[in-house]
Amino acid sequence: MMEHFDLIRSAASVEQILRICRRRGRILIVVQNNPDPDALASAAILRELLSSHLKKRAVIGYAGTCGRAENKAMNRVLRIGARRIELDDLEAFATICMVDTQPRFGNNSLGAVCHASVVIDHHITPHGATPEADFCDVRPTYGATSTILYEYSLVSKLKLTPPLATALFYGIQSDTQDLGRETSPADMDAYLALFAAADKMKLAQIHRAPVPVDYFRVLQDSLIGCVVAGTTVISAIREGFNPDMMAGVADRMLRLAGVRASVCYGVCGDTIHLSARTVDGRSNAARKMRRVVRRIGAGGGHNTVAGGQIPVNGDPEKRMAIVQARILKAFAANKPPKPLLTQKRTAK
Numbered sequence: 001m002m003e004h005f006d007l008i009r010s011a012a013s014v015e016q017i018l019r020i021c022r023r024r025g026r027i028l029i030v031v032q033n034n035p036d037p038d039a040l041a042s043a044a045i046l047r048e049l050l051s052s053h054l055k056k057r058a059v060i061g062y063a064g065t066c067g068r069a070e071n072k073a074m075n076r077v078l079r080i081g082a083r084r085i086e087l088d089d090l091e092a093f094a095t096i097c098m099v100d101t102q103p104r105f106g107n108n109s110l111g112a113v114c115h116a117s118v119v120i121d122h123h124i125t126p127h128g129a130t131p132e133a134d135f136c137d138v139r140p141t142y143g144a145t146s147t148i149l150y151e152y153s154l155v156s157k158l159k160l161t162p163p164l165a166t167a168l169f170y171g172i173q174s175d176t177q178d179l180g181r182e183t184s185p186a187d188m189d190a191y192l193a194l195f196a197a198a199d200k201m202k203l204a205q206i207h208r209a210p211v212p213v214d215y216f217r218v219l220q221d222s223l224i225g226c227v228v229a230g231t232t233v234i235s236a237i238r239e240g241f242n243p244d245m246m247a248g249v250a251d252r253m254l255r256l257a258g259v260r261a262s263v264c265y266g267v268c269g270d271t272i273h274l275s276a277r278t279v280d281g282r283s284n285a286a287r288k289m290r291r292v293v294r295r296i297g298a299g300g301g302h303n304t305v306a307g308g309q310i311p312v313n314g315d316p317e318k319r320m321a322i323v324q325a326r327i328l329k330a331f332a333a334n335k336p337p338k339p340l341l342t343q344k345r346t347a348k
């Protein structure tokens with residue numbers, strides 16, 4: 001059952017992490033600006049590990065918002081307690097750990113202003129580099145950082161309470177889309193082992209979390225502005241009150257028959273957030289995403305899942321037009337875009 005895990009590596013990692021975090025001072029576990037379930041679960045397990053082995057209570061923090069309804073529910077229902085951290089708060093922490101993100105990633109603005117002691121992640125570090133940290137455990141073949149943390153729990157004999165098992169299960173489930181995307185054998189082993197221990201009632205509360213009316217407003221907006229170019233579907237959102245919505249829309253639109261790639265971008269505050277999904281890994285979503293954001297933003301990801309951020313810097317409409325043109329160029333090789341729905345756009 002556990003033959004797919006890299007327990008030797010995990011045991012060495014746990015030893016290093018505990019050695020680094022043992023020093024005096026408070027510990028901050030940094031997740032993405034808009035933390036996803038994989039990040040929240042990974043952070044919760046790391047905090048538990050530090051608490052049980054070092055008797056130190058770490059804070060889980062992010063610089064943006066925990067906006068997606070399911071993620072909010074997860075944070076609350078499973079008592080993860082991740083909270084917003086201001087840049088000024090960073091001084092209070094002696095040791096900074098990062099999970100499911102890396103110091104120079106665009107999805108995490110804390111990394112640019114502090115030194116990370118520990119990085120645990122499954123995203124590729126661009127240009128074949130290693131993250132700038134005292135210690136890192138980066139496994140790009142894994143479908144979820146949660147799987148790495150599950151291995152840590154095994155090698156450190158950490159008892160997983162039902163909420164922690166539920167968090168890890170949901171982290172793997174959502175990052176791999178129920179093992180259907182970018183999944184390694186280790187993810188499958190972890191998922192199966194955790195399924196038995198997960199609290200199904202709490203999982204249901206998370207999966208079916210109530211959504212605000214803005215959710216439907218964004219959905220409508222995404223359909224009205226949607227175009228299909230070749231086998232790529234592109235959705236645009238003018239007021240995307242929460243960056244997580246772009247990923248949800250990109251996922252949803254990938255289901256359109258005949259489509260091989262789905263990109264959604266939208267303005268959220270002073271940033272255009274992008275999310276891309278492809279049907280298979282050969283099209284390399286991350287590389288195309290990096291082409292879209294080149295010199296005007298940041299982005300990356302995996303073969304079939306990618307994300308990016310571009311500062312608005314002026315007129316959002318103009319910027320969106322530029323972004324749309326770049327997406328077309330990178331993902332649809334200048335195929336002419338056609339509106340998805342023929343109905344007339346209703347005046348706002």
Ligand SMILES: [Mn+2]
Pocket residue numbers: 038039100122143144145175
């Ligand atoms: Mn992840």
